[in-house]
Amino acid sequence: MAINPSFADACHASAIALPTLFGAEITNIHASAVTNFSLSSSPSAAWTKSQFSNLDFCNVTISYTHPGQKDNVTVYVYLPPALQWNGRFATAGGGGWGAMMSGGMTSIPAIDAGFAVAETDAGVATDALTSADWALLSPGNPDINRLEIFASKALHDMAVIGKSVVGSFYGQSPAYSYWIGCSQGGRQGIMMAQRYPGDFDGILALAPAVNWGHFFPVMAWPHQRMYEEKAFPRACEFAALRDAAIEACDMLDGVQDGVISAPELCNFDPIGKINQPFFCKDTNSTLHFTTAATRIAQAAWTGPRGSDGKFLWYGYAMDADLSMITATTCKDAKSSNPANCTANPFSNAASCDDESVDCTAVPFPLSDSWFRHWVTADPELDTTSLSRDDFTSLIHQGIQHYDSIIGTRDPDLSAFQKHGGKLLTWHGITDQIIPFGGSTSYHDRVASLDPRVNDYFRLFLAPGTAHCLPGNGPFPYRALEDLIEWVERGVAPERLVAQRIEDLDAETGLLRHDVERAGDRGRPLCLYPKRQEYIGGDVGVMGSYRCVSP
Template sequence: MLAQRYPQDYDGIIALFPATNWVKFFWASYWPKFVMDEKGVYPKPCEFEVITAEVTSACDKLDGVEDGIISRLDLCNFDPHKVVGNVIDCDGTKATISSAAADITQATWDGPRSSTGEFQWYGYGKGTDLTQAITGPIQVKCNEDSCKAEGNPVWVRYWVKKDPSFDISKITHQEWDDLVHASINEFDSIIGTSDPDLSAFKRRSGRMINWHGTVDAAIPFNGSTDYYDRVLAKDPEARDYYRFFVAPGAGHCFNCGPSPPFSMDPIIHWVEDGVAPDTLRASGANGLGVHMERDICMYPGIQHYLGGDPNVASSFKCV
């Protein structure tokens, strides 16, 4: 928003997992609950956790390295229905992965769709911890008898409907569509943060760096790729002043997977020294709990394994 609306205020901006397209990405976090409410089925959290482990295992090695991270999401075609019927350990008891859990997981990866099947927003990256406390989009609580999806979104009740008693669990798919439409119509101009026109920021020689982790459980990372694609479509030379990086395996915090450090150094070097970053150095524990360092690539580049120690950055190059 600062680069879009207040370009004169900053020489450089570094934006980490930004909430661009605010009034749209919210609906991705509500979507799993809506799907569960519509189906009237609430699978146990352990079912989703096992499916996440299975997709990570299936797609981990697509980049040539086993590190507990899905780096090639573009090649990951895992179908969660393949594990339906598998018997799993669930908090010390036996459980079976249900078709409903597979349906809901796929819907969460795909993102919200209208009642006629039209795209509304992006889903969460495969490998994301969907049941992560607080930020995860799937929040299900179980007792001895049953499970129930938690949450009655404040955004919908207080802002869109302006009714504190409104219960989103009771709505139809058409009513869902109406809420999405109303949200965009009323608030996009206020907090939409989706304007791809950065010409004023460019004219005053501003510089911006943005990175987003692929397993962000709060804000789907593809919202950032969508925004950057639209910026490039409007200005093909945008990389001269705005660079975006995708961080495989990084979540919505620092030290949540291999991620760049909380540092202003890259933007300072660009603004003050004229050195634009082609990569950002990420470090942290990989999906297997092993410390690693790796350079994350400027979008749309991807990491290519050259061989050697996969926990050392020099074993990869961006292509």
């Protein structure tokens, strides 16, 4: 397909004014036209459309450095043709240890929706699972400057650069600016509300990784309990305990749908399952629940505790899939009994599914990098022999050293409120990476400073939604549209609508026509602290539910 001459002329570095960025020096600018771009993705975070095709946009790539810090940061700005631009600017947040998502997962859907979009690598590697490549200047010496750039500074730089490029390319500034992100991207958005309250009109911060130093160790907590118990249960045993919890608590909300929608009412005690039989799909046999597995599952659900039983942070919902953070492996994948091993989520090693195999834990990369590369700055840290006091001490050290840099839990959003900003968050109750209790805790702390918090910060909990992705329950599918309505028309959402993914059209992200004709389909997600309650009728219809106070 031939490139429109005017579009090609506009998409040229010489046609774009260099941004002015305080404290930084632009080192390079490049522009190239991208045509007929296609992407096959999956529903995630703010986007339920998953098939994209025939996209044209101008890719403006700007590199810069902060003199004296020996860094190199790159910002990417994607600009649809002028006739396709909706007049808005948006950012695409990152995930894990990455400041941006690879493969266009978050940027392409926004471009397709007509936004001018920016994302940044924050000057670090794009491997989202670890910070090993950039955390340490040398063993014992973490690169604090780089962490500060990653945590906040590069985000503001991106907003300044992005808006400047948009203004230069289109000849006018964006009418509205939005942050869109989940997980790390959610944390980034809330950081913008805290430190750069005038950069964005609306912030969609989903499943946010706030309370960084508090929740990161939660991902390592099940393995810590395995080391303490000196036991490494099979994956199928944890899956069976999850199934048992769902069976016990599914109907507490009045609907049997494989989702625990009222976790505060669920009193399932896994200890009562010890020695009871369960079917293990991995071994195609009937086994019996072990004391170790029930204790470890209970620990994952209740969250880490000190040796004195003191609460350290929130745990996971009982219906969350904890397979990644409870992964185990054979110590020797070439053992005499390799048939009893299967691939684990993070390597080509093997995971234990037979008591005859000598097993150990597979450290979860995100939290493992936190302990090794930041808290201790020791890549050789042995996490297999930590006492409970050692583990607790590492949590406190991480908070003491880095909370002011990347904790992102300052409850004072008064400046953001004065700028007229709106912050919208949903968090999946069955989030298997970031416990949803961190989001409710943060909202509670903001509310303790300002009882009118809902004027500018609204939180919704999503039963059955996993970490930034659909789970066993309906998925919130129009949160960005709700944020736009709030920012641009002053209509604050009282509830979000969640839909079953199978009822959505991959080409549009909207309800399929045959489902839409069936009436008011969907499930309401209630404004926190209210929760969803079934009142009767078709379980797939909005009117069959109401939002009630806990």
